[in-house]
Amino acid sequence: MSSTGTESTTATAAVLALGDDALILSHRLGEWAGHAPVLEEEVALANIALDLLGQARILLSMAGDEDELAFLREERSFRNLQLVEQPNGDFAHTIARQLYFSLYQHELYTELAAGNGPFAPLAAKAVKETAYHRDHAEQWTLRLGDGTEESRSRMRAALDALWRFTGEMFQPVDGLDVDPAALETRWLAALGAVLDRAGLALPEGPRTGAWAAGAGRQGLHTEPFGRLLAEMQHLHRSHPGASW
Amino acid sequence: MATAAAQGTARPEADGARNTTGDEVQYQDAFDAAVAADERIEPRDWMPDAYRATLVRQIAQHAHSEIIGMQPEANWITRAPSLRRKAILMAKVQDEAGHGLYLYSAAETLGTGRDELLDKLHSGRQKYSSIFNYPTLTWADVGAIGWLVDGAAITNQVPLCRCSYGPYARAMVRVCKEESFHQRQGYELLLALSRGTPEQHAMAQDAVDRWWWPSLMMFGPPDDESQHSAQSMAWKIKRHSNDELRQRFVDICVPQAESLGLTLPDPDLTWNEERGKHDFGTIDWTEFWEVLKGNGPCNEQRLTQRKRAHDEGAWVREAAAAHAAKHSGGTGAAGHRTTGAERA
Numbered sequence: 191m192s193s194t195g196t197e198s199t200t201a202t203a204a205v206l207a208l209g210d211d212a213l214i215l216s217h218r219l220g221e222w223a224g225h226a227p228v229l230e231e232e233v234a235l236a237n238i239a240l241d242l243l244g245q246a247r248i249l250l251s252m253a254g255d256e257d258e259l260a261f262l263r264e265e266r267s268f269r270n271l272q273l274v275e276q277p278n279g280d281f282a283h284t285i286a287r288q289l290y291f292s293l294y295q296h297e298l299y300t301e302l303a304a305g306n307g308p309f310a311p312l313a314a315k316a317v318k319e320t321a322y323h324r325d326h327a328e329q330w331t332l333r334l335g336d337g338t339e340e341s342r343s344r345m346r347a348a349l350d351a352l353w354r355f356t357g358e359m360f361q362p363v364d365g366l367d368v369d370p371a372a373l374e375t376r377w378l379a380a381l382g383a384v385l386d387r388a389g390l391a392l393p394e395g396p397r398t399g400a401w402a403a404g405a406g407r408q409g410l411h412t413e414p415f416g417r418l419l420a421e422m423q424h425l426h427r428s429h430p431g432a433s434w
Numbered sequence: 435m436a437t438a439a440a441q442g443t444a445r446p447e448a449d450g451a452r453n454t455t456g457d458e459v460q461y462q463d464a465f466d467a468a469v470a471a472d473e474r475i476e477p478r479d480w481m482p483d484a485y486r487a488t489l490v491r492q493i494a495q496h497a498h499s500e501i502i503g504m505q506p507e508a509n510w511i512t513r514a515p516s517l518r519r520k521a522i523l524m525a526k527v528q529d530e531a532g533h534g535l536y537l538y539s540a541a542e543t544l545g546t547g548r549d550e551l552l553d554k555l556h557s558g559r560q561k562y563s564s565i566f567n568y569p570t571l572t573w574a575d576v577g578a579i580g581w582l583v584d585g586a587a588i589t590n591q592v593p594l595c596r597c598s599y600g601p602y603a604r605a606m607v608r609v610c611k612e613e614s615f616h617q618r619q620g621y622e623l624l625l626a627l628s629r630g631t632p633e634q635h636a637m638a639q640d641a642v643d644r645w646w647w648p649s650l651m652m653f654g655p656p657d658d659e660s661q662h663s664a665q666s667m668a669w670k671i672k673r674h675s676n677d678e679l680r681q682r683f684v685d686i687c688v689p690q691a692e693s694l695g696l697t698l699p700d701p702d703l704t705w706n707e708e709r710g711k712h713d714f715g716t717i718d719w720t721e722f723w724e725v726l727k728g729n730g731p732c733n734e735q736r737l738t739q740r741k742r743a744h745d746e747g748a749w750v751r752e753a754a755a756a757h758a759a760k761h762s763g764g765t766g767a768a769g770h771r772t773t774g775a776e777r778a
Binding site: 426429 | 514
């Protein structure tokens, strides 16, 4: 199967890392459909999910068959960040996850778009989408952080809860031609500026640990991820060889 | 465009209280003339109270149907069997939220508010289409909804593009374009299943068997039991009777089912040479009225989920309102003017 056959190449490691991030976060956002706090957010969250799914399809197709890679790999073969597989939680958790990730993705794609590597064409398109995603997450961080007492405390709790998954974004990935340390510096500066405007502080505590350091990139995931895959893959796996 | 007939006499009504009885008669005459001339009634024109109330009821019910209708399809987003199908389904559910937004806006031109309408939905005082009280049990149901449910909706809505109330008619033009696209995608989904493995074909047939009759019920009760029909047709809100539209839909679906390689679950369905239309079996009106009364398979579940989303989102809307209030004059509140707490 192509998913195991191609994993040895460094270019594929990078493709799967970026593709799986987009695929899994898109899936989580898709879970919001019909549950959002206001109709405008039904539209916005689905919109972001669709952008990410579009990115995932292009990236996975660079590594093989998109459906085979999405529906027939098992948990240990997925290379996404643990951050993006975290359950939606309340709206603040979803926004905190989105803030951390879209700031990272925007910085990353801006850099990739400027280069001439294999990701440059995709990045040129994706950078526009991620600018929108970032803006959406920032606006909600401001509203929740500088809204009511309740929204402020929920936003702070969400930022704290997801903080330990953020270090993984800056672990080196084979085939991804960026300087992780410089990326991290820019990410921290951008995040600090938003949180400052929202009247929130950068969370404290470790951003990596024995398990969180690059674990998702090695196929080591958190427990909710297996259940996500069970749901996502069930129908496809129930009809081997069928086309849809 | 406000009409020549309505403009001269009807405009003053919007600016002030009701005038004398004589004026009222004049307004009514201008309104009747505008409707008779197939001109559009616009928000600032005078209109009979009952016309306004009927439109609010119908547009609100239409808007509610769009947002409740997200649920049965969203039920399959996380399980869609290919990434292409997943993207199509996500885009469709997103479009439905957008249709809900257009329609609430159209209703608001009649002097009501989205919050008020949502309240009425949540408390059961306003209804949504009976079709969304049926469950999506398999992936093929997503295709059956696209083909049959959206197909029935389009049959109903295309004539509404010529409805006498301008904002509703214009919303329908936009909605119908997107709905037609969804309908073709649903058809294409079923076609892929029908031509797929025997298991996929059986899944498609089963879905059509379950959705066919509920789709026919979407056109409402038979003409002789439809209480609002005559008045709505006189006002040119409706252009065709329930039974006419239902017949049109059946006649469209029969050849489509044939080319799909699927059957429709009605032993009485036959071509009537004399009428140039299909005869079809009797709808189970007991089931229809039960679903309408709240006793369908998913009525409870749909309303509970809608209310839960709204209640659990209250703190988010309050935060947006509080933030906007602190920064009024700034840009922070853009796009969130319509949340409940901000109005208060």
